[in-house]
Amino acid sequence: MSRQRRRLALLPRCLRSVLSMLVLLVLPLSAAWAHETRPAYLEISETAPGRYDVLWRTPVLSGMRLPVAVQFAAGTRNLTEPALRELPDSLLERRVIERPGGLAGTRIDLVGLQATITDVLVRVQMRDGASSTTLVHPSQPWLEIAAERGWLAVSGAYLRHGFDHILLGYDHLLFVLALILIVRNTRTLLWTVTAFTLAHSITLALATLGVLQIPGPPVEASIALSIMLLACEIVRLQRGETSLTSRWPWLVAFCFGLLHGLGFASALAGIGLPRGDIPLALAAFNVGVEVGQLAFIAVVLVVLALARRIKLAVSLAPYARPAAPYAIGIVASFWFFERLAKF
Numbered sequence: 001m002s003r004q005r006r007r008l009a010l011l012p013r014c015l016r017s018v019l020s021m022l023v024l025l026v027l028p029l030s031a032a033w034a035h036e037t038r039p040a041y042l043e044i045s046e047t048a049p050g051r052y053d054v055l056w057r058t059p060v061l062s063g064m065r066l067p068v069a070v071q072f073a074a075g076t077r078n079l080t081e082p083a084l085r086e087l088p089d090s091l092l093e094r095r096v097i098e099r100p101g102g103l104a105g106t107r108i109d110l111v112g113l114q115a116t117i118t119d120v121l122v123r124v125q126m127r128d129g130a131s132s133t134t135l136v137h138p139s140q141p142w143l144e145i146a147a148e149r150g151w152l153a154v155s156g157a158y159l160r161h162g163f164d165h166i167l168l169g170y171d172h173l174l175f176v177l178a179l180i181l182i183v184r185n186t187r188t189l190l191w192t193v194t195a196f197t198l199a200h201s202i203t204l205a206l207a208t209l210g211v212l213q214i215p216g217p218p219v220e221a222s223i224a225l226s227i228m229l230l231a232c233e234i235v236r237l238q239r240g241e242t243s244l245t246s247r248w249p250w251l252v253a254f255c256f257g258l259l260h261g262l263g264f265a266s267a268l269a270g271i272g273l274p275r276g277d278i279p280l281a282l283a284a285f286n287v288g289v290e291v292g293q294l295a296f297i298a299v300v301l302v303v304l305a306l307a308r309r310i311k312l313a314v315s316l317a318p319y320a321r322p323a324a325p326y327a328i329g330i331v332a333s334f335w336f337f338e339r340l341a342k343f
Contacts, residue, residue, distance in 0.1 A: 038059040038089070038090075038118070038267075039059075039118060039119045039120060039121050039135075039161065040056075040057060040058045040059060040066055040068060040118055040119075040120040040121070041055070041056075041057040041120070041121050041122075041123075042054075042055070042056055042057075042070060042108075042110075042120055042121070042122045042123070043055040043056075043122075043123045043124075043125075044103065044122070044123070044124045044125070044145075045124075045125045046102070046103075046125065046126045046127045047096075047127070048127070049102065049127070050098055050099055050100055050101060050102050051079070051096065051097070051098050052096070052097050052098075052099075052103065053094070053096055054070075054093075054094065054095050054096070054097055055092070055093070055094055056070055056092075056093040056094075057090050057091070057092050057093070058090060058091050058093075059089060059090050059118065060086075060087075060089060060090055060091055065091050066116065066118060067112045067115070067116070068110050068111065068112045068113045068116065068118075068120070069110075069111045069112060070108065070109075070110060070111075071108065071109040071110075071111050072097065072099065072103070072106070072108055073099065073103070073106035073107055073108070075099050075100060075101075076097055076098070076099040076103075077097065077098055077099075078095055078096070078097055079095075079096040079097060079098050080095050080096040081095065082094070082095045083095065103124075103145045104126075104145055104146065105144070105145065105146075106144070106145055107142055107143070107144050107145075108122070108142060108143055108144075108145065109141065109142045110136060110141045110142060110143075111141070112141075113136065113138050113141035114138050114139070114141045115138075116138055117138065118138070119135055119136060119137055119138075119161070119164070120135070120136040121133070121134075121135055121136075121157065121161065122134045122135075122136055122143055124145055131154075131277070132145070132146055132153055132154075133153060133154045133157045133158070133277070133281070134153065134157060135157040135160050135161060151277070151280055154277045154280055154281055154284070155280055155281070155283075155284040156284070157284075158280075158281040158282075158284035158285040158288065159284040159285070159287055159288040159291075160288060161285060161288060162284065162285040162286060162287065162288025162289040162290075162291075162292070163288035163289070163291055163292040164288075164292075165264070165267050165285075165288070165289065165292075166288070166289045166292035166293050166296070167292045167295075167296070169263075169267070171220075171223055171224060171227060171263075171332075171335060172223075172260055172263070172264075172293075173296055174227050174328060174331065174332065175223070175226060175227050175230065175256070175260065176193070176196075176293060176296060176297060177300060177328070178227060178230035178231060178233075178234060178325075178328055179192055179193065179196070179230070179249065179253060180297065180300055180301070180304075181234050181324060181325070182230065182233060182234055182237060182245060182246070182249055183249050188249065188250075191250045192249045192250045192253045193253070193293075193297065194250075195250040195251070195253045195254040195257065196253040196254065196256070196257040196260070197257070197290055197293070198254065198257070199253070199254040199255070199256075199257025199258045199260075199261060200257040200258065200260045200261030200264060200289075201261065201286055202258065202261060203257075203258045203259075203260075203261030203262050203265065204261040204262075204264045204265050204268070204282070204285075204286060204289075205282060205286075206265075207261070207262050207265030207266075207269075208265050208268055208269070208278075208282055209278070209282075212262070212265075214262055216266045217339055217342040217343050218343065219259065219262045219263055219266060220263060220266070220335075220339045220342075221336055221339035221340050221342075221343075222259055223259060223260055223263050224332050224333075224335035224336035224339055225332075225336050226256045226259060226260075227328065227329075227331075227332035227335075228329055228332040228333055228336060230245070230256075230328075231325040231326070231328040231329035231332060232325075232329070233245040233246070234324070234325035234328070235325050235326075238321065238322060238325070264285075264286075264289060268282075268285055
């Protein structure tokens with residue numbers, strides 16, 4: 001057997017080994033991928049001159065609280081001791097503080113944030129109606145309180161959070177990837193993605209405004225199930241069979257998009273919406289989600305275009321294409337049963 005034939009004979013075995021290693025690596029990490037990087041939330045409301053109600057919500061992962069503490073400027077004292085309340089996915093702390101002269105122009109340090117990968121959304125509401133919303137990152141674990149920040153700061157903070165959420169929401173991205181593998185025509189893909197966007201925008205708004213109320217665990221499990229179903233559809237298409245998804249992909253994307261919108265709403269509910277700025281924050285969050293989604297689609301299309309120009313990718317294509325839906329289905333199945341156990 002020639003050297004070239006021996007290499008071709010080894011390809012399937014190598015690919016099986018690589019896929020096995022990927023599955024072993026992906027499955028332990030998949031629990032952390034599926035929306036575990038949740039932000040913390042700090043709300044400060046002025047109730048009297050120099051007196052504030054403080055709400056501090058920190059995510060809990062595997063029974064461990066986020067190791068971050070809020071440190072106010074010198075001269076601030078507690079009027080009430082912190083009252084703790086344990087929620088399924090977070091720890092809620094309430095207290096009343098007082099500082100002569102108020103907090104405007106002072107600095108709040110988030111001690112320990114620099115050692116994490118979590119952002120903190122800070123909402124400040126003054127008695128005169130002035131408000132500010134700031135997203136604090138680990139690279140700069142502090143903020144200065146301003147009397148007024150305006151609509152631009154609110155929209156910027158929620159747009160960034162929407163963008164971060166979609167890029168860290170690996171289940172949503174996996175669903176979009178499956179759509180790309182199903183729809184080969186660029187124009188049809190555009191209509192399909194538009195239908196998905198319209199659908200999850202509708203349910204995101206309805207759920208956030210309280211019109212729809214569905215528990216989070218069933219929604220998250222159903223999202224994983226939707227990815228499994230798309231993986232099965234990819235296999236059917238590769239076998240030359242026709243289905244509803246192949247004929248009307250935009251309709252399937254719209255129906256599943258309604259479901260995914262409830263998942264986005266669950267993430268937004270985790271940080272809360274600013275009083276008085278709900279429409280603005282909701283719109284900015286949705287725009288951030290769409291920008292992140294379009295950026296992901298663009299990257300995938302560029303990578304696929306480059307892969308077609310590489311000879312090695314061309315030789316591996318007969319093995320990679322059948323393996324892709326099975327890899328997607330394995331990860332989605334793990335998410336489904338993991339989330340099913342949380343009911």
